[in-house]
Amino acid sequence: MTQLAPDKEIVINGLWKDNPIFRQVLGICSTLAVTNVVLNTAVMCTSLTLVTAASCLTVSLLRHWTPRNIRMMVQTLIIAFYVIIVDLILKAYWPEMSNQLGPYVGLIITNCIIMGRCEAFAGSNPPVSSFWDGLFSGLGYSLILLGISVMRELLGMGTVLGFAMPYFSNPDYWDKWIIMVMPPGAFFALACMIWLCRSIKPKEVKK
Amino acid sequence: MNSFGYEIWLAMVTCFAAVFTQNILLTTFLGMCPFTSVSREVKTAAGLGGAVVFVMTCTTAINYWAYKLLIYLDLEFFRFILFIIIIAAFVQFVEMVIDRYSPKLYQSLGIFLPLITVNCAILGASLFMVIREYHFIQTIGYGFGAGLGWMLAILAMAGIRTRLNESRVPEGLRGPGITLIIAGLMALAFIGFTGVLS
Structure with missing residues (x-):
């Protein structure tokens, strides 16, 4: 019997317990650079989540036919295939966004999370649960990055999704932290995020 | 100034910019995974850095012509797959050559090649x-410049991290957290270099 609904454990693991970012610190390369604006991050995270879910599904479907020693190559090609689809869709329907994201859409291919999930989970599990696993890992990843991007855009420009925020956009109350929009801001924001999440964790264990 | 000399000059400027003002790690966040995981010791960081400089210089050069071919064939969207295959094949090839002709170099550099x-x-x-x-x-x-910049960053980080062992870092910030803070600093x-080229 295959169940279609996601397992509760997979959801919790993907979103929190094994969260790709603050548990494993993987795959931040391709997405961190676009976290200075919330909209870009949202598009990037959506593409990443879709690619992760789809490639986990495919890898899992093909797992019995893939020879062990070339599986890395096969996985890379599957991921690249989906990334190309996403890239073409963006180019066709949202050229401005495609320009802004620049090479980062292509860099989803080398994002370690996708490879990690394919290798660790999809390679040895049935398709449906692999799909959910990929989806929720992607969502867990997106959650953190969206948090970072909201923090950066709010502190750095006083806006969220381009809308001015009441307190932060008023120059009388709030001096914009330009540093948050620049590259160092991303490092600091991510470090704070990891710190925050890791500090919350031990309390939960004690309960 | 003749055109070839100008090309060389441009290349040098680009190289300098790639090392300092547009450092691939510190301004575009690429190569973060090995940066946080392999930067514990200066020696391994230097090995990995050297391998990155070499592979990056060669693969961008090869990919330049590969992309020209794709444009000619009108298959530009295919570039992700082609680049990945070229990089993987090149790394594999270099690994075999080093293993065959210089076992000593293979021992110091070889283990880093698959990582790359x-x-x-x-x-x-390449993108x-x-x-x-x-x-x-x-x-x-x-x-070459991008590779060198990456190597510079990981070497500096490894140097700082060896000192970090003796300092007291808050519980939740240990490991990747503090690495990221240092990377931010x-x-x-490196932003200080921004005004150098204009």
């Missing part, structure tokens, strides 16, 4: 080369 295939910085350099429309000589300068320092 999944290093986003390598693919990123940037395409987007910024570099010429061939400029591409070589860029590939380094990025801040």
Whole structure:
């Protein structure tokens, strides 16, 4: 019997317990650079989540036919295939966004999370649960990055999704932290995020 | 100034920019995974850095011509797959050559080579080369500079982290957290170079 609904454990693991970012610190390369604006991050995270879910599904479907020693190559090609689809869709329907994201859409291919999930989970599990696993890992990843991007855009420009925020956009109350929009801001924001999440964790264990 | 001399000059400027003002790690965040995991010791960081410089210079040069071929065939969307395959094949090839002719070098460099295939910085350099429309000589300068910049950053980080062992870091910030904070400070320092080229 295959169940279609996601397992509760997979959801919790993907979103929190094994969260790709603050548990494993993987795959931040391709997405961190676009976290200075919330909209870009949202598009990037959506593409990443879709690619992760789809490639986990495919890898899992093909797992019995893939020879062990070339599986890395096969996985890379599957991921690249989906990334190309996403890239073409963006180019066709949202050229401005495609320009802004620049090479980062292509860099989803080398994002370690996708490879990690394919290798660790999809390679040895049935398709449906692999799909959910990929989806929720992607969502867990997106959650953190969206948090970072909201923090950066709010502190750095006083806006969220381009809308001015009441307190932060008023120059009388709030001096914009330009540093948050620049590259160092991303490092600091991510470090704070990891710190925050890791500090919350031990309390939960004690309960 | 003749045109070839000008090309060389451009390549040198691009190389300098790639090392300092547009450092591939500190301004575009590429190659973060090995950066946080392999930066514990200066020696291993130097080994990995050297391998990255070499592979990046060669693969961007090869990918330049590969992309030219794709444009000719009108198959540009195919570039992700082609670049990845070229990088993987090149790394494998280099690994075999080193293993055959210089076992000593293989021992110090060889273990890092497989890691490089999944290093986003390598693919990123090729993609940037395409987007910024570099010429061939400029591409070589860029590939070399980007690799050098990455090596510089990871070496500095490894040096700092060995000192970090003796300092007291807050519980939740240990490991990756503090590494990122230091990377942020380094990025801040590198912003100082921004005005050098204009």
